[in-house]
Amino acid sequence: MIDVLVIPGDGIGPEVVAAARAVVQATAAPLRLHEAPAGWDAFVRGGVALPADTLAAAHTASAILFGAVASPSAPVAGYRSPIVELRQRLGLGANLRPVHSVSADLVVVRENTEGLYSGREHISDDGATAIAERVITRQASAHIAHVAFRLAQQRERPQPRVTIVHKANILRATCGLFRQTALQVAADYPDVLVDELLVDTAALQLVAHPERFDVLVTTNLFGDILSDVACFHAGGLGMARSANLGARHALFEPVHGAAPDIAGRDRANPLAAIGCAAWMLAHLAQQHAAVPALATAARQIEQALAWVRDHGPLTPDLGGTATTGAVTAAVIAALGSTAQEVAR
Numbered sequence: 624m625i626d627v628l629v630i631p632g633d634g635i636g637p638e639v640v641a642a643a644r645a646v647v648q649a650t651a652a653p654l655r656l657h658e659a660p661a662g663w664d665a666f667v668r669g670g671v672a673l674p675a676d677t678l679a680a681a682h683t684a685s686a687i688l689f690g691a692v693a694s695p696s697a698p699v700a701g702y703r704s705p706i707v708e709l710r711q712r713l714g715l716g717a718n719l720r721p722v723h724s725v726s727a728d729l730v731v732v733r734e735n736t737e738g739l740y741s742g743r744e745h746i747s748d749d750g751a752t753a754i755a756e757r758v759i760t761r762q763a764s765a766h767i768a769h770v771a772f773r774l775a776q777q778r779e780r781p782q783p784r785v786t787i788v789h790k791a792n793i794l795r796a797t798c799g800l801f802r803q804t805a806l807q808v809a810a811d812y813p814d815v816l817v818d819e820l821l822v823d824t825a826a827l828q829l830v831a832h833p834e835r836f837d838v839l840v841t842t843n844l845f846g847d848i849l850s851d852v853a854c855f856h857a858g859g860l861g862m863a864r865s866a867n868l869g870a871r872h873a874l875f876e877p878v879h880g881a882a883p884d885i886a887g888r889d890r891a892n893p894l895a896a897i898g899c900a901a902w903m904l905a906h907l908a909q910q911h912a913a914v915p916a917l918a919t920a921a922r923q924i925e926q927a928l929a930w931v932r933d934h935g936p937l938t939p940d941l942g943g944t945a946t947t948g949a950v951t952a953a954v955i956a957a958l959g960s961t962a963q964e965v966a967r
């Protein structure tokens with residue numbers, strides 16, 4: 624049995640994670656799923672957003688399936704976003720956010736541990752000046768660039784391309800170092816085209832010409848924003864999955880947040896979270912070549928997801944009227960029919 628830690632979180636997090644669990648449990652994948660708390664509810668109940676037991680379990684699990692957490696926009700003493708902390712503490716340096724549809728087939732590769740999410744913010748004694756440190760290191764920049772170029776090679780497009788996204792014309796030191804490092808790494812991958820865009824231009828290009836992109840590589844905040852822009856082309860946040868990958872750990876989570884506006888109403892789209900479960904299984908399959916049931920389950924879920932995406936039922940964000948539960952049941956039902964195809 625392979626140990627997976629499940630962190631449902633807040634809002635629709637537990638709803639979409641329950642859906643993903645149900646789908647995984649309907650396959651023959653030999654996983655043992657443990658649940659642990661993190662997020663706003665955990666903070667209100669126990670005073671910590673990322674309990675020590677949860678962090679310890681994250682360190683020992685083979686993979687982590689994360690829902691979403693609600694982080695207040697007003698500062699709350701002692702609260703820090705647990706997903707940002709998990710990324711930093713587990714060394715999850717790369718955040719991969721693929722977008723796949725008829726109009727777009729691209730991956731945003733986002734540096735995940737530093738940049739403006741370094742957590743180094745200060746406010747002056749009079750409260751009138753606030754400063755955030757935008758930490759960019761050569762090491763993390765080189766790492767994320769290698770991840771992006773290797774991914775471009777693996778995607779095996781006719782002409783693989785990595786677009787480096789930055790704002791080095793203004794942020795000369797930080798984006799300058801990121802850009803220069805990524806361009807140096809590019810030299811190791813002569814088979815991959817490299818180009819660069821300023822982040823504001825990249826945002827418009829992602830809206831207007833998504834087909835021009837293959838892999839984008841960028842810093843933490845830019846990647847967070849651009850991946851929300853890009854996922855528009857594939858049905859929006861309810862469809863967008865992501866992987867947080869490090870040398871020792873892997874965490875899979877939908878791109879969306881806790882969605883308090885629809886939480887508790889059985890109308891959250893579970894397909895992003897179910898897609899995360901499929902991706903997690905494919906990742907585990909690579910590490911456990913002796914357990915073919917993992918890859919089989921991953922393929923089965925991907926096929927069932929594609930079938931439901933094309934034939935419905937769909938939740939309201941995709942123009943349908945179905946509940947989270949009905950969509951999940953449809954994915955599970957589609958597993959049955961695709962299981963025979965996979966076995967053949």
Ligand code: NAI
Pocket residue numbers: 635639690691692693694695706860861862876878879880881882883884885890891892893895938940
């Ligand atoms: P959000 O992603 O939670 O919601 C944005 C909009 O998309 C809402 O209208 C929501 O209803 C809709 N939406 C999101 N996921 C959906 C789904 N699966 N099905 C149908 N509709 C969906 O972002 P928002 O509203 O900016 O943030 C809400 C809370 O979530 C905040 O507390 C924020 O801190 C947190 N958040 C957490 C993230 C994480 O845990 N990784 C990521 C982004 C936000």
Ligand code: MG
Pocket residue numbers: 847848851878
């Ligand atoms: Mg985001």
